[in-house]
Amino acid sequence: MSQTAPYPVPSPKRVTILGATGSVGLNTVDLIARAPGRYMVEALTANSNVEELIRAALRVKPRLAVIGDAGKYQALRDGLLGTGIEVAAGQQAITDAATRPADWIMAAIVGAAGLAPTLAAVAQGTTVAIANKECLVCAGDHMMELVRRRGTTLLPVDSEHNAIFQVFDSKRPEGIEKITLTASGGPFRTATMAHMQAATPAQAIAHPNWQMGAKISVDCATYMNKGLEMIEAYHLFPVDKDQIEVVIHPQSVIHSMVSYVDGSVLAQMASPDMRTPIAYALGWPDRIHAPVPRLDLVQIAQLTFEAPDFSRFPALALAKQALALGGGAPTVLSAANEIAVAAFLGGKIGFLDIARIVEQTLEAGDNGALGQWSRLHSLEDILGADAAGRAYASELIEQR
Numbered sequence: 001m002s003q004t005a006p007y008p009v010p011s012p013k014r015v016t017i018l019g020a021t022g023s024v025g026l027n028t029v030d031l032i033a034r035a036p037g038r039y040m041v042e043a044l045t046a047n048s049n050v051e052e053l054i055r056a057a058l059r060v061k062p063r064l065a066v067i068g069d070a071g072k073y074q075a076l077r078d079g080l081l082g083t084g085i086e087v088a089a090g091q092q093a094i095t096d097a098a099t100r101p102a103d104w105i106m107a108a109i110v111g112a113a114g115l116a117p118t119l120a121a122v123a124q125g126t127t128v129a130i131a132n133k134e135c136l137v138c139a140g141d142h143m144m145e146l147v148r149r150r151g152t153t154l155l156p157v158d159s160e161h162n163a164i165f166q167v168f169d170s171k172r173p174e175g176i177e178k179i180t181l182t183a184s185g186g187p188f189r190t191a192t193m194a195h196m197q198a199a200t201p202a203q204a205i206a207h208p209n210w211q212m213g214a215k216i217s218v219d220c221a222t223y224m225n226k227g228l229e230m231i232e233a234y235h236l237f238p239v240d241k242d243q244i245e246v247v248i249h250p251q252s253v254i255h256s257m258v259s260y261v262d263g264s265v266l267a268q269m270a271s272p273d274m275r276t277p278i279a280y281a282l283g284w285p286d287r288i289h290a291p292v293p294r295l296d297l298v299q300i301a302q303l304t305f306e307a308p309d310f311s312r313f314p315a316l317a318l319a320k321q322a323l324a325l326g327g328g329a330p331t332v333l334s335a336a337n338e339i340a341v342a343a344f345l346g347g348k349i350g351f352l353d354i355a356r357i358v359e360q361t362l363e364a365g366d367n368g369a370l371g372q373w374s375r376l377h378s379l380e381d382i383l384g385a386d387a388a389g390r391a392y393a394s395e396l397i398e399q400r
């Protein structure tokens with residue numbers, strides 16, 4: 001005799017994780033692995049860390065696992081032999097994975113390398129949890145147009161934008177006066193210029209509150225991260241450029257705020273743990289359990305706030321400038337920053353050189369040296385501006 005459950009059993013959500021081996025990707029894998037039966041994993045993708053991809057695939061049993069580095073194809077095949085998991089390799093295979101039907105796709109590749117797969121995910125018209133902020137910075141207008149056209153639900157994962165999403169009255173945006181992004185201040189908040197001049201990659205990556213990938217950790221140390229987040233917020237929420245402000249909040253408890261015309265300020269608070277915004281996006285519109293430390297305000301005792309110091313952290317001013325300029329400026333800013341951060345991590349330039357490289361590349365763009373600049377009409381224009389920014393910044397680094 002067949003037995004039926006006395007209550008409706010929801011069918012598992014079909015999910016894909018782009019950038020499954022990164023900090024956001026692995027936290028997503030972890031939340032999924034802790035809820036057996038709730039999710040069916042369609043695809044996991046990674047760039048080159050084949051061991052981590054195999055481990056993640058063995059945990060959540062996707063239908064497909066893709067490694068970007070084609071040289072690692074055999075290792076992936078061997079590692080998943082006998083599991084029935086399909087394997088593929090190469091950059092195109094990552095974008096193809098993003099086109100496979102899914103109810104929910106986590107876009108957690110770092111940098112503009114995530115642009116093609118993220119756009120492919122958005123084009124499905126499904127729900128996309130967006131962690132990859134560089135995509136929005138370099139191609140925000142293009143991506144948001146695609147979101148509107150396809151009816152995609154875009155759920156912000158970046159903790160500040162996730163916080164704003166939770167308290168932003170999107171039905172009545174006219175009641176909103178401004179949004180305030182909080183920033184921890186990173187490892188060099190109180191450092192002297194001399195200290196930052198001599199900073200090593202290990203020091204720059206040592207974030208006081210968050211565990212993250214290397215690139216975003218360096219961006220936090222320069223404050224470029226907050227600048228990219230201002231541009232990200234501009235695309236995600238219906239606010240003007242001058243309605244976005246930044247305040248330094250070293251405890252990282254308030255993740256951002258929305259101010260209303262009646263003087264009310266709504267904030268979202270949580271312990272600094274990315275599993276909270278990821279769980280919010282994974283469960284949305286429901287709430288799901290996240291195994292994070294609960295906020296203990298009595299123990300924290302004090303929440304403090306400061307204005308950002310633009311002179312010690314020029315990257316924030318550069319990003320604001322790029323946001324004001326619009327067109328290709330944010331694309332070039334982000335491209336030059338990616339190149340400069342990689343050069344810093346590779347020991348080729350100093351910490352303070354990162355903002356200098358970005359500034360000089362932006363200036364070159366403003367002077368017309370990067371060609372197409374003021375308006376980006378198509379994806380080709382965006383890729384052109386991105387490539388020009390990268391080439392110019394790389395040349396500046398070579399000349400040093």
Ligand code: NAD
Pocket residue numbers: 018019020021022023024025045046047048049068094108109110111113114131132133134157158159210211212213214215216274
């Ligand atoms: P990470 O460096 O830890 O991981 C990046 C992932 O992208 C890895 O899975 C890697 O395999 C993949 N990847 C890298 N280059 C690739 C390429 N060329 N092609 C295909 N895949 C590639 O990065 P992360 O810290 O998890 O950050 C991911 C994104 O989320 C970034 O845009 C970051 O700004 C954003 N974000 C991260 C955090 C965080 O806590 N880590 C918080 C907010 C926003």
Ligand code: MG
Pocket residue numbers: 158159160229
């Ligand atoms: Mg953030």
